[in-house]
Amino acid sequence: MSVKTIKLNMSYEPLILTTAHPFGISYGTSSTSSNILVRLQFEGLTGLGEASPTRYHDETPETASSLFKLWAESDILGDDPFAIEAVLKRLDKSVSGNRSAKAAIDMALHDLVGKLLDRSLVDIFGFRDLPVPITDFTIGIDSAETVELKTKEALAVGYKHLKVKQGTDYDREIIDTIRGLAPDIPIRVDANGAWTVKEAISKAHYLAEQNVEFIEQPLPKYAPLSDWQVLRAASPLPIYADESVSTSIDVARLAGYVDGVVVKLAKTGGLAEARRVINTARANNFKIMFGCMIESSLGITAAAHLAPLVDHLDLDGALLLADDPFEGAVYDDGYLKVDYSLPGLGVRSRKQ
Amino acid sequence: MSVKTIKLNMSYEPLILTTAHPFGISYGTSSTSSNILVRLQFEGLTGLGEASPTRYHDETPETASSLFKLWAESDILGDDPFAIEAVLKRLDKSVSGNRSAKAAIDMALHDLVGKLLDRSLVDIFGFRDLPVPITDFTIGIDSAETVELKTKEALAVGYKHLKVKQGTDYDREIIDTIRGLAPDIPIRVDANGAWTVKEAISKAHYLAEQNVEFIEQPLPKYAPLSDWQVLRAASPLPIYADESVSTSIDVARLAGYVDGVVVKLAKTGGLAEARRVINTARANNFKIMFGCMIESSLGITAAAHLAPLVDHLDLDGALLLADDPFEGAVYDDGYLKVDYSLPGLGVRSRKQ
Numbered sequence: 001m002s003v004k005t006i007k008l009n010m011s012y013e014p015l016i017l018t019t020a021h022p023f024g025i026s027y028g029t030s031s032t033s034s035n036i037l038v039r040l041q042f043e044g045l046t047g048l049g050e051a052s053p054t055r056y057h058d059e060t061p062e063t064a065s066s067l068f069k070l071w072a073e074s075d076i077l078g079d080d081p082f083a084i085e086a087v088l089k090r091l092d093k094s095v096s097g098n099r100s101a102k103a104a105i106d107m108a109l110h111d112l113v114g115k116l117l118d119r120s121l122v123d124i125f126g127f128r129d130l131p132v133p134i135t136d137f138t139i140g141i142d143s144a145e146t147v148e149l150k151t152k153e154a155l156a157v158g159y160k161h162l163k164v165k166q167g168t169d170y171d172r173e174i175i176d177t178i179r180g181l182a183p184d185i186p187i188r189v190d191a192n193g194a195w196t197v198k199e200a201i202s203k204a205h206y207l208a209e210q211n212v213e214f215i216e217q218p219l220p221k222y223a224p225l226s227d228w229q230v231l232r233a234a235s236p237l238p239i240y241a242d243e244s245v246s247t248s249i250d251v252a253r254l255a256g257y258v259d260g261v262v263v264k265l266a267k268t269g270g271l272a273e274a275r276r277v278i279n280t281a282r283a284n285n286f287k288i289m290f291g292c293m294i295e296s297s298l299g300i301t302a303a304a305h306l307a308p309l310v311d312h313l314d315l316d317g318a319l320l321l322a323d324d325p326f327e328g329a330v331y332d333d334g335y336l337k338v339d340y341s342l343p344g345l346g347v348r349s350r351k352q
Numbered sequence: 353m354s355v356k357t358i359k360l361n362m363s364y365e366p367l368i369l370t371t372a373h374p375f376g377i378s379y380g381t382s383s384t385s386s387n388i389l390v391r392l393q394f395e396g397l398t399g400l401g402e403a404s405p406t407r408y409h410d411e412t413p414e415t416a417s418s419l420f421k422l423w424a425e426s427d428i429l430g431d432d433p434f435a436i437e438a439v440l441k442r443l444d445k446s447v448s449g450n451r452s453a454k455a456a457i458d459m460a461l462h463d464l465v466g467k468l469l470d471r472s473l474v475d476i477f478g479f480r481d482l483p484v485p486i487t488d489f490t491i492g493i494d495s496a497e498t499v500e501l502k503t504k505e506a507l508a509v510g511y512k513h514l515k516v517k518q519g520t521d522y523d524r525e526i527i528d529t530i531r532g533l534a535p536d537i538p539i540r541v542d543a544n545g546a547w548t549v550k551e552a553i554s555k556a557h558y559l560a561e562q563n564v565e566f567i568e569q570p571l572p573k574y575a576p577l578s579d580w581q582v583l584r585a586a587s588p589l590p591i592y593a594d595e596s597v598s599t600s601i602d603v604a605r606l607a608g609y610v611d612g613v614v615v616k617l618a619k620t621g622g623l624a625e626a627r628r629v630i631n632t633a634r635a636n637n638f639k640i641m642f643g644c645m646i647e648s649s650l651g652i653t654a655a656a657h658l659a660p661l662v663d664h665l666d667l668d669g670a671l672l673l674a675d676d677p678f679e680g681a682v683y684d685d686g687y688l689k690v691d692y693s694l695p696g697l698g699v700r701s702r703k704q
Contacts, residue, residue, distance in 0.1 A: 084478030126436030
């Protein structure tokens with residue numbers, strides 16, 4: 001006879017992801033992402049979460065792992081998976097920032113609650129029957145030749161919207177290459193903070209001529225509000241903040257200074273705060289994009305549950321992988337489809 | 353053999369509430385409130401909701417009833433109680449405002465979802481184990497003698513915080529009377545929009561001397577932002593907006609102009625938008641009070657499920673009644689306690 005414990009049991013392990021191609025953004029290029037898989041066990045059920053720490057969000061696989069070690073060995077997670085907000089408050093009290101680590105706990109708790117109720121998160125959130133936006137596919141920074149190859153590949157797969165990374169000394173060439181292959185496909189651009197205000201204004205005019213939709217994070221993460229104000233007034237294209245916005249407090253601070261914000265679970269610390277960010281952004285009449293890191297279908301599917309709340313989706317993290325260890329939301333003719341008949345996040349390991 | 357229909361069946365009926373004493377605010381005095389009870393039936397379960405229309409929110413029992421008739425006879429509610437946001441979007445598309453009517457539908461859907469999952473809303477929201485504020489008790493406008501009697505009664509019951517209605521030509525006398533009986537009890541004041549900026553500044557100084565905590569809605573509902581700005585700068589007490597704030601868009605608009613906001617289900621159109629209002633208010637560093645109308649324990653208990661998210665509670669609507677037709681959240685030594693072992697809202701009719 002086994003004795004059932006009601007404690008939430010936590011374990012974690014590295015989740016090393018390899019991209020199909022080296023993936024370049026203005027901060028650097030890499031072919032792997034060292035994520036971490038978190039499991040929360042309760043009453044025979046397992047909730048799954050994924051941390052995708054990155055140096056430009058002030059986290060590393062090491063900082064996330066050391067927090068997971070601390071949390072697994074303490075009683076900070078408590079013994080009630082339905083106490084999601086209380087758990088997240090305790091984590092926030094114990095350490096500031098480190099939101100991709102917190103996001104993994106938040107995801108795993110949401111997954112567990114769904115599994116305990118035997119319902120998809122879509123039902124727990126009340127989000128049945130809402131339309132979702134098309135998701136885009138990202139063309140990372142690479143030589144113009146490789147950008148050409150990748151774009152051909154993306155068009156062959158049938159991706160409907162492209163997101164193009166910028167922040168090189170040949171930004172125009174990249175756009176020209178893509179527009180040469182796909183004159184009409186909707187394109188949004190992401191500079192990952194690479195430009196000065198002056199550069200951003202000049203580039204915005206060029207990008208507007210190239211029929212680009214909007215620009216993500218043209219200015220550095222900690223650019224002063226006055227820089228955003230000058231840029232927004234001078235730019236013919238809408239300006240979205242990504243790295244400059246983590247939580248709902250950042251959204252309120254940017255009211256009037258940008259046209260949109262990019263939400264990511266790795267920045268908000270999970271689904272709960274992501275909903276608050278989205279609510280605050282909506283109240284301020286911001287456009288909202290849901291983005292991601294290089295993540296498996298675990299993290300991507302968690303994010304996809306909030307797709308009905310936003311205007312644009314950039315949830316291609318798992319599409320970029322050579323070998324996705326999870327199956328969850330499936331790409332289907334522009335849309336990420338979550339299987340709402342599965343409980344919780346609706347994600348399964350491919351290695352079972 | 354009966355054939356089960358999966359349609360959401362809606363019915364409604366008047367819910368006439370009588371207060372223990374005539375209840376006066378700056379808009380007028382009344383001893384009854386003509387609310388409306390809504391029932392949504394699905395798979396043998398019934399979700400309950402309450403509309404508390406009032407003329408100063410631009411609704412009447414007649415406007416609410418005619419909408420309920422329309423909705424009950426159409427297919428606008430659909431056939432899936434888990435599609436809460438989609439239903440509310442359809443209602444918003446079909447008619448603007450009328451939020452106490454929409455709130456009744458929102459409550460009934462939440463109640464039904466909880467009953468279908470056999471769980472309290474506290475678990476569906478992830479709000480287990482969070483602290484909640486003390487709730488106050490309201491002393492309505494009345495002669496100084498009656499205010500004295502009511503205050504003595506309230507103190508005898510053991511209420512811990514008082515809310516005092518103002519907006520008469522003997523406002524000071526009311527405060528003096530109460531402070532004479534209870535020199536130290538926390539008091540917040542509500543003028544329901546009765547004052548000019550000049551009056552509000554003068555009264556704020558007096559109320560600060562009387563150790564009042566904050567002032568609710570000193571200015572008229574549609575006072576210009578510049579009036580709020582002048583008042584906030586000159587007032588020694590924090591200024592909260594109530595009638596001027598219905599939805600999260602109103603909260604964002606008031607950023608920087610007030611210190612706090614008052615959320616009510618009858619103003620937001622239910623729990624879903626109330627959460628958005630609270631999230632937006634929190635992001636703007638506003639203090640948040642959850643208030644109510646004259647409501648039975650049905651509407652009050654629905655609101656009490658969001659108590660963990662706010663700083664102050666003013667959920668005394670059912671405490672003011674002579675004969676509460678529902679049992680739900682119970683007043684216990686300052687706190688409203690919801691029975692989390694009951695599914696959904698956790699409310700039962702006393703007449704069963």
